[in-house]
Amino acid sequence: MIWQVGLLGLGTVGAGTAAILGDPAGRHPLLEKLHLRAVGVRHLHKPRHLSLEPGVLTTHLESIATDPEIHIVVELLGGLEPARTLILAALQHGKHVVTANKAVIAHHGAEIFTAATAAGRYVLMEGAVGGGIPIVQPLKQALGANRLHTVMGIVNGTTNYILTRMAQEGADFAAVLQDAQRLGYAEADPTADVDGWDAADKIAILASLAFGERVKRESVVCEGIRAVTATDIAYAERLGYVIKLLALAYQRPAGLDIRVHPTLVPQAHPLASVNGVNNAILVGGDPLGEVMLEGPGAGAGPTASAVVGDILTAAAALEAGLGFHPLLSCNHEGFAETLPLAQIASRFYVRLLSQDQPGVIGQLGTCFGRHAVSLESIVQIGHQEGLAEIVVITHEVNHGQLQAALEDIRALAALQSVPSLFRVL
Amino acid sequence: MIWQVGLLGLGTVGAGTAAILGDPAGRHPLLEKLHLRAVGVRHLHKPRHLSLEPGVLTTHLESIATDPEIHIVVELLGGLEPARTLILAALQHGKHVVTANKAVIAHHGAEIFTAATAAGRYVLMEGAVGGGIPIVQPLKQALGANRLHTVMGIVNGTTNYILTRMAQEGADFAAVLQDAQRLGYAEADPTADVDGWDAADKIAILASLAFGERVKRESVVCEGIRAVTATDIAYAERLGYVIKLLALAYQRPAGLDIRVHPTLVPQAHPLASVNGVNNAILVGGDPLGEVMLEGPGAGAGPTASAVVGDILTAAAALEAGLGFHPLLSCNHEGFAETLPLAQIASRFYVRLLSQDQPGVIGQLGTCFGRHAVSLESIVQIGHQEGLAEIVVITHEVNHGQLQAALEDIRALAALQSVPSLFRVL
Structure with a gap:
């Protein structure tokens, strides 16, 4: 049996995903059983450095979500809409969904996972956090035996790149941001990154996975890096610290302590030496102790690696003809009680x-x-x-x-x- | 349905595993559906700091491997025999097997996985490498989209502890080894650790997972740390390096390059700052780039975390009533061609x-x-x-x-x- 994949979006990560699906040799043998049947884009005739079978491109995104021939829908549009509507439509039409869209999961996760459970389908999202770093699947599976109490890390590459250069060059935020924009490391509108929103989406997802409860995105205390100055970085260094934008979630006796903010990190701490666009996530629990997972947090290749890993997981579930798998599905019911600021x-x-x-x-x-x-x-x-x-x-x-x-x-x-x-x- | 677990061995990791199974609150909810039915030990009346249900202990290990009521057999005996025989018996009797035994997998993996495939059962072994670090499952699942070319790291905590102390104290090997033995960080017979055999077992397993081919344990070039002197550590430091026992496997055009040896690692390399008993594994591939996973490489808690993670995976497969799962099973056929020294x-x-x-x-x-x-x-x-x-x-x-x-x-x-x-x- 060939498993048919429908792709929504052909931006950087979408193109990276299509490239892997079109070139399976030397990867997991299950990739040979996948076929990219349709790719939804906004403009059919935009020039693309990618060879796709003729007739694969379509501007009718809805038709991919409802196509009875498609088994797995991969949502790589980003943003809240139409991503949310298309994910819900795909689930209603019996497809497994793979997404790298942290915003839609952080804001509409409760609705989406409820729909997935009702449909007996999975929503997999390894690419939504940490790019190529395997973190979602370990939290759902390999680390499941633990009582986790901490998940924290550097989950936004743009701000880590800016803070790393500020530290290395003694430069101020505005100058480095401008240069990062010129070099393509920051968006023209950098708000979602530098104000911590992207990191807040991601820590809401990680906390939910680590602690087994839904997390309201708006309950994440969130502070960006615009207020970090070269002066503070220099003083922090004299005191033995580096300044990093950390996303942190702790399971406290009184409730969930969840936040994103610039943080003075002791120089000897493993997160202190995570530089440039790299991400790193530290997970602490009992009886595990602490593990740290580090790697490229964004970019076409690493994120496509995570997305196709999820496509393989969905295809494996189809291949095994299994019933509903308790480690792949979401079993959260209530929302976490979060601590006020x-x-x-x-x-x-x-x-x-x-x-x-x-x-x-x-x-x-x-x-x-x-x-x-x-x-x-x-x-x-x-x-x-x-x-x-x-x-x-x-x-x-x-x-x-x-x-x-x-x-x-x-x-x-x-x-x-x-x-x-x-x-x- | 309650899934019955049989445990072979009640040493450090076995006791840690039993402790988690006996105390499921706050962990993955699937743990509530597991029951520890039997524990095989050598001596029934040895004092133990662990409360088990009466009648659970037995000295008849074979009866656990063949008990028709048991669904999952967990082998934590270590060593080659009787581990190999009991694993094969458990598979023949239709049980999934979880093991943390790197030696039996590295030496008898081909026989064991062939038997598992024939029986339609899984042999899971997250605990065999890297203690609590999730590495086996990511290599089988989340990273499966990649063409991996490198897997390397620090996979033996005892030697990393010895080398770290030698570097910090300027001390010689023999003195630190003796102190490590006194403190319980090294065994009375330290051969398997300090001569690199344990690391060689682990890199054979990792290379096999990363590159999708079986690896003959005896083809791993293996050199331990007995020849590392305080003088060399000091000179290495002056030249900008630290000395670590690395296990390395590279997929080269001419074949598999696989080896364990003391290595001068540039101080800025992420593996250089992995100290003490911690382990770290770096995985490189296309389009992933590089990820590094770091954490406690041994000990009751971390290894039990990995073992129970695998028990959950096996129980989830049972729960889902699935057919044979292509990402959990082994699909390797040939042996890798390895490069001669x-x-x-x-x-x-x-x-x-x-x-x-x-x-x-x-x-x-x-x-x-x-x-x-x-x-x-x-x-x-x-x-x-x-x-x-x-x-x-x-x-x-x-x-x-x-x-x-x-x-x-x-x-x-x-x-x-x-x-x-x-x-x-």
């Missing part, structure tokens, strides 16, 4: 500018102490335009307490401003 | 002791040149007991050519000895 605890890095006069450090210490914010260090680290620049690293404290202390501090006569506030891993 | 190319590090007299470096250069061994650097790096200590790093060259050059060099009047010869990544 004020109750999320972490260490913090605070950079302050104040009048350069005796007693300031004492006044700061008093304000922190009043709100039970315990300090790891407080250092006058430099001068800037006649003002003293003071860097504080706190012990672990709730965000709410820290904000209350900073409110008192902002009212101090000597204080000029609080230019930076970041979390510390 | 003389034809294996790599860079080399050679340390030589010679009379401290002018012209020696010229004579060495001439000998290397005569055998077309091109040099990256040749440095008189120090003195030892009145002799000049010279370190040579070659460009990539066949082992045969290098040996021919060294034969000429050993015949030089000024040469005292060639204390060290290692490969460079």
Whole structure:
């Protein structure tokens, strides 16, 4: 039996996927039993560096989702619509679905997986997080014996590239962003990447897989990298840290602690040396301990590797003629209780500018102490335009307490401003 | 339906496996459908820190492999026999088999997987390589779309622990080994670890999975770490390298290049910073690029995590009532053609002791040149007991050519000895 595949979208990842399907030699032998029957695109006659069988291209995306000859629909359109509608249509028409679309899964996962379970079909999404890194399937299968408590990592290549270059060159965010756009590492509208939305989509998906509950995308605390300055990167380095955009999810006794933000990572931590466009995801649990999976987080090749891996998994399920497979399907019911921002605890890095006069450090210490914010260090680290620049690293404290202390501090006569506030891993 | 599990062996990993099966809350819900029906041990009345249902323990291992009520047999005895016989018996009696036994798979894999295919059952072995790191399943599934060309890594925790401590303390092999034995990081008989046999078993398994062909264990070129000295570690560091015991397999045009040996790894390479008992495996292919998976390579918890992950996979297959699953089963037919040692190319590090007299470096250069061994650097790096200590790093060259050059060099009047010869990544 030949398993017919329908592809929605022929952008970078779509073209990479079609290229693998058209050139199966030397890969898993099951690829020989797959046939790319239809490819849905917006423009039929756009020039493409890819040879497809004649008649495969169509602009009728809906017809691919409903074609009774097609067994597996691969959604690589990105964005929420029409991706959501086409995925639901494909499931209703009895197809397994493979997608690399983190946004549609993070925002409409509950609806999509409910429909998949009702239809007795799978929605596989290895390519949605971490590009070529195998992480979705290990969370669903090989790591399933664990009580996982942590999943975190660097899941956005664009921001990691920008932060890596800022650190290497001592350059500021705006200049590096512009250069990254010129080189194709950042989009013309970089919002989804630099404001952390893409990373928030991905950590919502990872947390849901790791902890076995649905996660509302809007409950992810999300802060991007626009506020990271060359100054902070330099000070962090002097204190033994690098600044990374981390996506973090912890299963806490009081609920799910889930967030995306720039983070001071100790230089010896394995995530500190993940540079450039690479991604890395760290999974912690009992009795596993910690594993870290690192690799190319985006790009045609790596993401197509993940997408075709999922197509193979779907084809294998078809080939085996199996009933509903409990490790491939989603068995989540409720939504996770997430912690509100004020109750999320972490260490913090605070950079302050104040009048350069005796007693300031004492006044700061008093304000922190009043709100039970315990300090790891407080250092006058430099001068800037006649003002003293003071860097504080706190012990672990709730965000709410820290904000209350900073409110008192902002009212101090000597204080000029609080230019930076970041979390510390 | 409850799926009955029979466990062979109740050592560290066996006890860890039983502990997870006895405490399923907060893990994958499928664990609730598993029941540990029988545990085969050598001594019934040995004290154990584990509460098992009464009547579960037995010394009749064979009865577990043949019990018609048991669906999944978990072999955690280690070693070749009786593991091999019991695995074959379990397959003949229609059970899926889970094992963490690298030796029996590396030496008897062809026989075992042939029997599994004939019986329509699976032999799963995530725990055999890399402890808790998900690597076997990704190679079989998520990475299956790729043409893999490289799989390499640090797959033996004992030797990595010894080399890490030697590097950190400037200590010699014998002293660190003794201390590692005292602390329980090395066995009383450390041969399988320090001579590279364990790593050779594992790379034979990984290469077979990555390249889709059977690999004869005896064709793995294998060299342990007994010859690594504190001197070499110090010189390597000065040249920008750390010394690691790497297991490497490359799919070359002329055949499989597979070996285990101490290796100078550039300090910036991701494997260079994998320290202590951690393992890490790097997989390279097209269109994936490279991914690296790192984590605890041994120990009760991590290995039990992998073993129970496989039990879940087997139970899911039973639950789904499926036919034979092409990604879980082994579809290898032939054996890989492996390259003989003389034809294996790599860079080399050679340390030589010679009379401290002018012209020696010229004579060495001439000998290397005569055998077309091109040099990256040749440095008189120090003195030892009145002799000049010279370190040579070659460009990539066949082992045969290098040996021919060294034969000429050993015949030089000024040469005292060639204390060290290692490969460079």
